Amino acid sequence: MSDKKTLPTVLRGWVEGEIGAVEHIRDTASPRGNARGWEVVRADRCRFFLKVSPHPVAYERETFALRHAAPALGGGRAPQLRASSAHHLALLTTGVHGRPVPEIPLTPAEEYETHRQGGLLLARLHAAGELTGHRRLEAEQELYTTAEDAGRLLDQAGGRLTATEHGLVRRLAEHLRLAGPLQLGFIHGDAQPKNLLWSQQAAWVGFGRARFAPVVQDFVRMACGVWDGRPDLRTAFFRGYGRELTPQEGVALKCLAALDAVTALTRGDTHGDTHNDLHVSARGRRTLDRLTAGVFA
Template sequence: MSGPKALPTTLCNWAEREIGAVDEVRDASHPRENSRVWELVRADGCRFYLKVSPQARMYERETFALRHAVPAMGAGRAPQLRASSAEHLALLTTAVPGSPVEALPLTPAEEYEAHRQGGLLLARLHAAGDLTGHWRVEAEGALCAAAAGADRQLEEAGDRLAPAEHTLVRDLAEQLRVAGPVPLGFIHGDAWPRNLLWSGWAAWVGFERSRFAPVAQEFVQLACGVWADSPRLRSACLSGYGRELTPDESHVLTCLAGLNAVSALNWGEAHGDPRVTAHARRTLDRLTAGVFA
């Protein structure tokens, strides 16, 4: 792992034009090469985050989300956009109180409440935005688009998968292509405990994968991760969300989990991340055994 990343002078100058003089800069990047995030602290103690998106598409998605959908989650429940720069793919946002729930020593009651509130906030987000025109077309085609990528992912996986697993995932992809209509909304797109903050109140961060889509896609990371370990957190999240998934949504979620597992397996192997690889393998084992729920 490399050392702390320095904030370029041009970005620091841009930020100071927007929020005033910065007294302290702290590298807040994730431990991967393309993550570039800094915490900026003014002399009055106000904190902000400056994030450089690794791709234009991610910059566009997060900027759109912060402007048009995220405010529906409520004050203090997500970052507020202060400024954006298409030239630098940079976003400047307010800081949100709290730390990721996966990093906190929470009591069972606190953990349950954090996930319940997380589900409540996702429900607000899913109902936000204007789902018309090309946004609706994109959302309605999302499942077929996901299925279309299965062959490439399976080819990349090669003999990491058993022949029966190749067959299983191809079948799940085919089922996605013929799935009937399911509820659509504006999803966070990366909803898992790393992006769920807790300070006595829940908040979500990290909207670079947000988009209009079937809302069942929102729960793939959770279903393949923390929900598998703690079914009570599934109950907590959906209690806050306000409803259970429909049978059609549950079926779509299972199909998406298979595709996600292959993608995660490939990514984990390529980046030497045994945790991601292990989660992907566990999901495939659950799907093969027919116990994914």
């Protein structure tokens, strides 16, 4: 194994000081991610997950999420924080029963129920935490900041977009500056099927991008991905969530989808050497095609 995949001795010592002797270690980090991660298993077969965040902001976000928001999902519906170390930027969590939705065969009824429960759990998460002070200010400013980044994204995309598509994205970014009022809450930040586990009940994992923001941002990845061509799953999700999008959120979702598409095309084409990279690029292209044809919903 490479040094990046091997659990450093100092981290192993910290983990064993928290949970006891570790018998088995398995690297779990994504090949494209900046975070490092391992599954650690004790002799009693109890599983834990160790994650080393790529930078202090990600560590602080995930620590806050696991301490103050994720517990609102209920037992077994999110990891529980066992220990954290600001010095190592490390978080040690309990394991969650289940496997990522894309990795398991599901019947249509199970797919529907997975998305219904996923929506239910995100509604609980969005209502968690105390939105006050600087957190409220940051949440209120987030869409404006996102719109400000559109020019840089389009410059990076270059010829991957047609002139018509460049113009469309710029117009939608301008609309995003004016969007509102929008419901604010504590969002997951990376709500997509790979972070949704299923085993008779749903659970969310992967809180490294969690923060207070307009809740509509938690619907972008699914609207651009798994819900494309599957309106039944979208219906299931919002049935669990407890409400549909407001008209303002519908506009904001379309604008955010355009920016997500540009990011996906650029990221996928820049790497372009794995099946996942090709999938990311294809997602961006489909989203732009839907927006151009006026059929994005």
